[in-house]
Amino acid sequence: MIINNTNQNSTLVINPTKLAIQKGNKMSASLPSPQIPVTEDQIRYQLLTGVNPLPTLPPTVNGNKSLVTSPTTTHSGISSNNRSPHDATPQYRDLVTMVRYEIDPTSADLPNHLVYSNPDDEMYVSYLNGDHKKILSSKINSEFQYLLFLKTVYTSLSTDLSGSFLNTWASFTKFPKQTSLESWRLIELISSQLIKESGNEGQPLDKFTGYLKSKIKTDTVFAKLLKFIILFKAAPHSLEPLSHSQESIFTMFKQYSQSVLQSLKFPKAAESNVEVSLISQTALFFTTSASTNLKSAEKLDCTSIIENGLYKSYQDTPTMKLWLVHAIQGGPSKLKTVVAAFKVYSDYVKDDKILHGEYSDLWDVINSFTFTLKYLTQFPDMTQELFDKFKKWLAELVVLTELYLSKLGSNNYGVPLTKHLARLWFEIGLFHKFTSIKSTPTVAILQERLTSTATTFEKSIQLVDKLTPKDLTYAEYYYEYALSLIKLNKKASAVKNIRSAMRLDPNCVKYLNLACLLYSTSEDQRERAYTISRDVMAHLQEYIGQAADPSKEYTVSEKYDILQLGMTWIALIESELGLRTALQSLDELFALVHLLMGMKTEEATITQGVPNRTPAGIDVLIEEENISPAHRPSIVINRDGKENFELSRNTSVKSKNQVTRVLSRVASTTKKAANKAGGGARKLKNDARDGGKNKLKKLDDVEKKLIQDVWLFASKLFEKDTNFEDAKICIGDAEQVYKKTYQTHARLGQLYTICGDLKQALQEFELSLDLNETADNFEAIIGFTNLILNQNANTETIFFSDQDKESAVARAKNYLYCLTTSYHWFQHSEIYLCLGSVLEWYGDEEAMGAALWRCVSLEESRAVRALPVPLPLSK
Incomplete structure (x- = not known):
């Protein structure tokens, strides 16, 4: 853009990297380099998203230009009192100098006459001048001009120009893009203000419908759809219950949409059915709106709209997105449809970018990626092929988000955009967390994903910290960030963030x-x-x-x-x-x-x-x-005690006899329990496993599983007290309240190991691992490893041959390495103590030393019990 003063023969050249006043061929003065990005696109993005809000001007009076009767403040903070409403040059100059370049707007060298190289600038000056009639006659060719038009519509609603503005708007052929957050906020404000102006606030919606028809007489497809949206936004202010009013709106919308779509034919090469896009965009507005009532949403079945739209359009992105959203709302059974629809949708978006050189609606694309990935996270057992797609789409979402931020060119966002971006980074953090939980083949990959998770949550928290006051919703942001810090062993920072969560929601x-x-x-x-x-x-x-x-x-x-x-x-x-x-x-x-x-x-x-x-x-x-308060529960390990080890500081291991173990803190409650039980193979009653006959009310599987977890927890306490009969009865009750699970088999295996019934213990561990051979089966893996490596020479053997034992040890080693890459379990010291035993068996002293030192470091900061694992079942 160029600001030109023809009288002074001087030109102010606006350049992203250099700003200077040039007179003739000589540079008379240099101005400071910009402190913020200054490209035209960045400035428009800031205005479209509310980073720099448009100044609100007084409404027109009797159709004339606005009369500035009181001081107003421009973006530069300079009072504009006594300025002529017909001369927007000082105000516009203030905007240019302050918002774009942070230079002194009072400089005498700045020109006063404007020559526009961009239609956006000319319309903006018309807006500042309050020249509403000129805005009415302007052709809207950009999102920025659309925003200025809607802002003028809003300020004109109480004037005699309101009908003209509304009908001019109704003659448009497109809605604002989702990227223009301010435009959609204005549509909501316009809708609310219209029902107030009509005098029908708190009255039946039909009365407002009649008023709207009298104001908007244009009868185009866009005009009809626009009225549906205004009615939807005004519905909360009407007399009827929200579900009833929205249901009637949706019914009218579907009937009208079907009649329009049925009249269309597939477009020829040079044609495009813009009606299809408009109808799909309106349906998307209804289906994705946070204010859509769940009961009324059942009436908005878009199946017929989608089918007609797909058959009567060519690569229409809104219709494909509507299909995607409709499939997602269909639930888990629509997984294949969602994946197929999103793949086609993303192809459409990429083709459109290639055609136009940029994304047509970047924020809309980001939202599409976000809610698709959010849907996929409900499938933790997804195939590797789908997981690879998930990771690819997540990487693309991060790139899109960074691109969006670069277009803003500022990190000082307004409140609405700050909330949007905080939510976006939070959801991306959850997606990174999902990849950490789903599959991490190596320790390095796990650490990389844990770091990405924490870093992304940190970006969200940095934005949330700028909000005052904070919504209760953000407590979950702090909670998830605290969890991610725990995984990185940054517990002091985790405490700080969980405190922030509790301050927002102290009752959680x-x-x-x-x-x-x-x-x-x-x-x-x-x-x-x-x-x-x-x-x-x-x-x-x-x-x-x-x-x-x-x-x-x-x-x-x-x-x-x-x-x-x-x-x-x-x-x-x-x-x-x-x-x-x-x-x-x-x-x-x-x-x-x-x-x-x-x-x-x-x-x-x-x-x-x-x-x-x-x-x-x-x-x-x-x-x-005479009970002394105990320390936190020690980890379970049952070594035979033939050799003792101490760790040297170079992480090597020295075998010694009669040497005190450095790992004494990790003393085995199992060995203590076995000694108190008499050291022999204590047999459990065969009927003990059945437990008491409980008559439970009808519970769903999730509730039964919760009760089972409590019984298994009680079983561990009785085991520590060497009350093995009651420990086993607890397991029986756990199985009866729900069913036999891999956890109940693993618990029994631990009990049989303590009591010396090694064959029965091995059988229970095998049954447990048959049900779940993943890293989730922590107790069975630890118990299986202890069993095969810590046999007492005086007990019966559980191996047919040495080769049989070698195979079992190799299997245990594989299990343990899986645990070291498990999101939920990798910080448990038992893993590394058991792994040290396995590596000792293999004679790998260096690796054994590293494992044992890892065990010690984790044990020193061990909590009284493990972090809760998310519910294994969904209701």
Whole structure:
């Protein structure tokens, strides 16, 4: 763009890299280099997205140009009082100098007469001048001009020009692009203001419909669709319930759309059915709007619109996107359709980019990638072929997002755009997290994806931190960022972010549970974790107990979070007050289970082994039983003790006899339990596995699985107390409440190993691994490894030959390396202790030393229990 002063024979040349005033062939003055990007496209993007909002001018009076009667402030912050409404040059000059170049707008060398090299600039000056009649006669050829037009429509609604502006708008042939966030915000404002101007606010929607017909008399396809959108936006202000008003709008829209589409034929080479695109865009507006009522959405079945649109258009991107969105809303059964539709859609977008040299609607493309990838994340068992596509599309989404940000040319966004971008980066972070969970063949790939996850969440949080006040929604952003930092072992930063999450939503049990687990990694903070969990559990027990029917008032996800916190509380009791006190507290945990699941108290109880609570309290119990408060639960490992090892600082391993293990902190509760049991093979009763006969109310599979997890948790506590009979009964109850799973088989395998029944233990581990041979089966893999490497010479053998054992060790090694790349389990010290045993068996001392040092480092910051794994089933 060039600003030219013909009287002074001077030209101000606007250049992205240089700004100077040239007089003749000589440069008279140099101005500062721009501090912000200054390309024309970047400035327009900033205005279209609200980064730099358009100044709001007074409305016209009796159809004349606006009268500036009070001081207004331009982008530069300079008062424009007493300026002639017919001369926008000073205001426009302020905009150019401040927004684009950050130079002094009062410079005497700046010219006063404008010569426009771009129609956008001329229309903008008309807007600043309040020359509404000139805007009415202007041809709209760009998104920026469309934005200026809509801004003028909005300011003219209370004037006698409102009808002219609305009918001129109705004569258009396209909607604003999704990239123009400000244009769509203005459409919402126009709709709300129209129903107020009509006097029909709080009245039946039919009255407003009649008013709208009287204002917009244009009868084109675009005009009809525009009225549907205005009605939709105005519906919340009408008398009828939202579902009823939207349902009537959708019915009218479908009837009209079908009549239009049926009248069309497939376009010839030089033709295009623009009506197809307009109808598809309107349908997309309805189906993707956050304000669409779920009940009324059932009436918006776009199948017929999609079929007609596809048959009567050629490579129409909005129609293909409508097909994609419709398939996504169809649920998991439409996976193949979604993948096929998105592939075709992305091909259309790429072809259009090649044709026009850029993306026609970049924000719309980004949104399409986002909700498609979000849909795919509900398929953790997707094929490798589809996962490869997912990674490819995710990489493309990141590139598109970076391109969008480069077009903005600023990191100081307005509030609406800041919210949009924060959500976008958050969802991209979730997609990176999904790739970390789904498949990570090597440790290096896992670390790369974990880093990408945390880095992306950090970008989202940086934007959220700029928002004041913050919405409750952003608590989840801080929570996910805290989880990603934990995976990178940045626990201090994780604590900071989980605190931010709790400040926004202090009643979220999931956040409180993570905070307790984080605090429990530090000896200094473990008591604090116990206090928090104790107080929260007391409050929950009271609050849930007062509910009319807790089983219906809480979602499955909320029940899961509450029970996870309950188990964390029991683990903290064990850590701070001792195992017996933890066992004693199990009755409170199961009472909570009964309330949440709608079960009678007597229907599911711990069969035996839980002592009655002493009236004297916990302190007296500890004193009488001489129970010293235990440390956090140690990891389970059962080595034969023939050799002891110490680690030297060069990570090598020296074999010695009679040497104290450096890894004594990782002492085996299994060995202790076996010694207390008498050291021999303690047999479990054959009928113990069946457990008590519980009569449960009808629960869904997810709820049954939650109860099973609590029973298995109780089983581990009884195992630590060497009460193996009750530990096994807990497993039986776990199987009865749900079914036999890989977790119940793995638990039994651990019990049989402790009791010396190695063949039965091996059988249970094999059954468990047959059901789930992935890294998710943590306990079975650890138990299987301990079993095959730690046989006692006095016990029966479980191998037919040396080759049989070699095969088993190789298998265990493979399992363990899978665990080292598992998102959920790679930070568990048991893995590396077991891996050290395997590498010792192979004689690889260097690798063994690295594994054992890794074990030590993880054990030093071990929480009282593992981080919760997401629900394995969906309701």
